[in-house]
Amino acid sequence: MKAVPYVVVVCLVFGLASTSWAAASFGVAVMDAAGNIISSEKDVKSPRLRESDTFSVLVDKHFAPMLPPVTNYAGYIVKFHITDGTEVSVLPTSTFYKTEMVTTPMGTHQTPVIVGTSPLDFPQSLPGQSFTIVKSYPTMDAPISGSAPEESKWIPMAKLDLHAKGTTIGQNSDVDMTVMAWCILHINQGQGSTQFRESALVWATSNFQPTPEQPIPSIGPHLNDPNGQWKHIPFTWHLQPGFGSQFVATFLGTVTIGIEHVPEPITGVLAGGGVLLLVCSWGLRRRRMAR
Numbered sequence: 001m002k003a004v005p006y007v008v009v010v011c012l013v014f015g016l017a018s019t020s021w022a023a024a025s026f027g028v029a030v031m032d033a034a035g036n037i038i039s040s041e042k043d044v045k046s047p048r049l050r051e052s053d054t055f056s057v058l059v060d061k062h063f064a065p066m067l068p069p070v071t072n073y074a075g076y077i078v079k080f081h082i083t084d085g086t087e088v089s090v091l092p093t094s095t096f097y098k099t100e101m102v103t104t105p106m107g108t109h110q111t112p113v114i115v116g117t118s119p120l121d122f123p124q125s126l127p128g129q130s131f132t133i134v135k136s137y138p139t140m141d142a143p144i145s146g147s148a149p150e151e152s153k154w155i156p157m158a159k160l161d162l163h164a165k166g167t168t169i170g171q172n173s174d175v176d177m178t179v180m181a182w183c184i185l186h187i188n189q190g191q192g193s194t195q196f197r198e199s200a201l202v203w204a205t206s207n208f209q210p211t212p213e214q215p216i217p218s219i220g221p222h223l224n225d226p227n228g229q230w231k232h233i234p235f236t237w238h239l240q241p242g243f244g245s246q247f248v249a250t251f252l253g254t255v256t257i258g259i260e261h262v263p264e265p266i267t268g269v270l271a272g273g274g275v276l277l278l279v280c281s282w283g284l285r286r287r288r289m290a291r
Helices: 265-290
Strands: 007-014 024-031 037-041 043-049 054-063 073-082 088-090 095-103 110-119 131-138 154-164 177-187 194-196 200-205 228-233 237-239 246-261
Touching: 043 054, 043 154, 054 073, 054 177, 054 246, 073 088, 073 154, 073 246, 095 131, 110 154, 154 177, 154 246
Parallel strands: 007 054, 043 246
Antiparallel strands: 007 024, 024 037, 054 154, 073 131, 073 177, 088 154, 095 110, 095 154, 177 246, 194 237, 200 228, 200 246
8 A cells, every 4th residue: 555644743842031941842733735834732643554654754843932032052852762663663764854053144043954964773673672762963053152043943853754564453542652852052151040950961971970969060071072971960950150161952842653553454354244244143043033
């Protein structure tokens, strides 16, 4: 059967207020054929698919209008996780986008432009197995305090081409894959007192462990430092003025993806045959009783 195309947009919206660098909202924007957003949801369900059908999911980030505007955007991190390889595989055509900010003609903001791509390189999953891939892309402006994105712009982060398998309606309405995202921000000396939510990430050396007393190192490593890695901060934390240059990734949320199946043709034949047998046996029984 020909694959069934289906495109949704994962709208990862982050906010930045004067008192909280980690303010965020999250949702899934579903678009029509003309590219207009027609509804918003958090959990994505595929159309009803048969064995070997495919559908696509486009993962985007949206910059919502806010005051004050974002001026220190420095990239994104996306985590893709197949919870169980029984029903879904990520096809080799799935793509991770590398997006840079280009200054607008007015020179006041920057608009996203795709400058490169890379494959997601998901192994072909087997029933009962789970797989996780984490991709990050710090922008070229990240080391120089980030950039000021134009409001209401969508930044493409990845395109997932998903393959349905193990077709069975008994597995409908479950979660087969999750997508998590973080927004990288560059914070500098002179920034005022800042409150962060838990689940933020900080770029630090491999031997650094965040604590409530010191959630981030006094001076973070360069983004190209081979000893650097993203460290999870599992608590709400407060950053006092006077710290050095840091890269912090604020958590945006999680989208769940579920594969929905239709019965295979043989299932319908068996069900129809069963009904036919019941009708025939009922008719024979009536004839015997009438004799």
